[in-house]
Amino acid sequence: MFPSLCYILCFLSVLSGIKSDELPILLKLKSALSTSNSKVFDSWVPTNSVCNFDGITCNSNGFVREIELANKNLSVSGALPFDSICQLQSLEKFSFGFNFLSGIITEDLNNCVKLRYLDLGNNVFTGSVPNVSSLTELQYLYLNNSGFSGDFPWKSLQSMMGLLQLSLGDNRLNPAPFPNEVLNLKNLTWLYLSNCTIKGEIPAGIGNLTELRNLEFSANMISGEIPADIGKLQKLWQLEVYNNLLTGKFPVGFGNLKSLEKFDASMNHLEGDLSELRSLTNLDTLQLFENKLSGVIPVEFGEFKRLVSLSLYRNKLTGPLPEKLGSWAEFDYIDASENFLTGPIPPDMCKKGKMTELLVLQNNLTGEIPLNYANCLTLSRFRVSNNSLTGIVPAGIWGLPKLKIIDVALNQLEGPVSLDIKQAKTLAQIYARNNRLNGEIPEEISKASSLVSIDLSENQISGKIPVGIGELKQLSSLHLQRNKLSGSIPDSISSCSSLSDINVAQNSLSGKIPSALSSLPSLNSLNLSQNEVSGQIPNSFISLRLSLLDLSNNRLTGPIPQSLSIAAYNGSFAGNPGLCSSGVISSFRRCSSSHGMSKGVHVLIICFTVGLVMLLVLLAFFIYSKKNEKERQGSLKEESWDVKSFHVLSFTEDEILDSIKEENLIGKGGSGNVYKVNLSNGKELAVKHIWNTDSSGLKRSKSSTPMLGKRGGNKSKEFDAEVQTLSSIRHVNVVKLYCSITSEDSSLLVYEYLPNGSLWDQLHTCQKMELDWDTRYEIAVGAAKGLEYLHHGCQKPVIHRDVKSSNILLDEFLKPRIADFGLAMIVQVHGGKDSSHVIAGTHGYIAPEYGYTYKVNEKSDVYSFGVVLMELVTGKRPIEPDYGDNKDIVNWVCSKVKTRESILSVVDSRIPEDYKEEAVKVLKIAILCTAKLPTLRPTMRTVVQMLEEAEPCNLVGIVISKDGTGKRMDVNQQRKV
Structure with missing residues (x-):
């Protein structure tokens, strides 16, 4: 008996010694890690049993079986000590996902032979995927969104036949065909291969994975048809293949996926009808937008008891929407826009009172708007x-x-x-033009305090413009043209300090033009034409800087202010026989003193004329005195210059040419220098001097002077066409181009001068000022509107190709202007509107697609604008040493979207706490703009809309479509468990 007891005690002693060997291993792991969560390792002290350490689970024999430290805000100093970790002989689970672990994993995990669960996903490692080939017992492998790059060792999967879940997506892996090694993993229930550069076709053998519940390989380069073999996956509940190059029809047998709840095949090239989907009665989410699908929507969709979201926009679908669609479950949204649908709007999609978005615009729908939607209190977007x-x-x-x-x-x-x-306290936009709406605009509209845009044009609305409209402080666009409005324009409209666009043409408005309109700081377009407005044009209008002014066909009298008598406003005053001109506009009779020309005005004109004559005399003398000197230097005036004006000019060609000298230099760029020109009338201009190139593409210049010598420079063939395009731009957020002055060897572009420099200057240089959040937000919205106009508002889209904070200039009110269109590198888009084959841009702002294709489009501008948004929110430069090698602000920001605290930490410390949540909203939009794949980025039109709405959204599952809804675009794709 006693010898037996001795043996037992000896065995326990040995066992205790083994267990004590695990303590230094865990303490070594602790020393390698740091965390902002101070309590994580409080229990990891030598006096405790390792089995009592937080995050540690032991087996029945007291050995460490699991290390569970996911989502603990962990970072690593040096590298994870896998050599010692794998000495934990009973270790089955190692979970470190959703942390901030970084660095290169150089050590093998081959000694962790009992490991069944390995999670290193959602971290910021670098380098290649670690060697896992000997982990033959592995059942769960999560390496998604971990920062790994290079080739994945697909052959190592051949020894892991017990794998149940495999998640490798969202890594920068080298392009590779769909891995056939996966097809042998017959026990797989979860396969996540999205956004990891897989190409080629889906192999037919995919049907062998009959245990699959989840299959995702979206955002890759997968082509070909969906194989019929996929119909064998009858346990599948989620299938996501969006944003690929898939073609063909849904295969026969696809309807066998009876368990399917979530299906997303949007942004492909699928065609044919939806008949194969009519038996998928368990669907709760169906996303098929931006394909080539045709035919009718199966009536069976209306019987789907669990369906809560449906997105079918931009297809070729016909026929009606099923009458019972969305009436069974707590339906969330529908987007079936831009099809050829007919029939009525289904009446009961908000039957359960949860619907948020109804989007069926641009179809052929008929009938009335169902009354039920007037009680749908959850609706945020109603677009029909x-x-x-x-x-x-x-x-x-x-x-x-x-x-x-x-x-x-x-x-x-x-x-x-x-x-x-x-009651519409959140309403921002009303678009109701071209209907038969009648009645008066109610005074109660003033209570809809969030209104930004009102468009009730081309209706039969009568009565007066309500006085209370002045209470709408955020209103920027008011379109009421072609109605039956009467009465005067209320003075209160001048209280709408954000108004930039007013159009009340073709009504029966009377009374005088409110002089207070000239106090609107953002007013860019004013159309009061075809009314019965009388009285004089307010003298205060001389302070307005309008791209459009139309006062034609009214009953105006008196003189036309001389500052408005410019070619840009030709026709703006026609149909007002009572108006007169001081002689500048020949189509009007000349004003006399009886037409309001006071003695003081006469004196002013005389003084101005005398001053002008004296100025011309002095100018002539100056030119003559400098003639010999200029001839010795090779003056710009040696050239034969061609001037093309796009506005009425208050300066001469000589004034510009004389100012192109070293003391006026304010900037240098790749295509030339920028000079500040102070005109004799006090006006300031900016002139960009572009050197033309010879046939080799080299600049032609003489020695070290800025003058151009030998003739024969080769001006870009597209220069004149591009300048003509830019000259037609009239937008408050795009810098104004007054004229071009060109010769064989040189080109001058004359712009308005912006006194506050660039956004870069104000954020990053010694000239910077403390920009409060409201100012930063207004700069973001204004710059976005400028780019939106270039992309969507011009006859042909203008791709800027060099969007950056130094090309966003700020006027005296810190209102932004998009500038510097890189005209020295202009290439017309010969291949349609889809692409430009020019590599242009600035490091830190260049979209990643430049790395694999020369074909870039407007989405490249969107990426660059996203970087600008990140600058505005963080206050940081696009490239900084703090980001690490080969990292930029986009990598840095995306690495911080793990927790709410880490996101808030990137917001500029100069932004007060009360505004940081608002800043995070803009940061989320920036992350969407900088998606790696261009097709995942929103358009600038959507960006403007999101900025204006600043709609709260989750970091994962942000929903966007052509108008801001309809499709999940993952900011940080995470494993769904």
């Missing part, structure tokens, strides 16, 4: 424009408490804007 809808807009829709946009334009709708609008 460009259909053939009739009847009255239900009164309650105007006052839905969470609605942000009402878009009923281009229909045949009737009825008034109801008094309910006073």
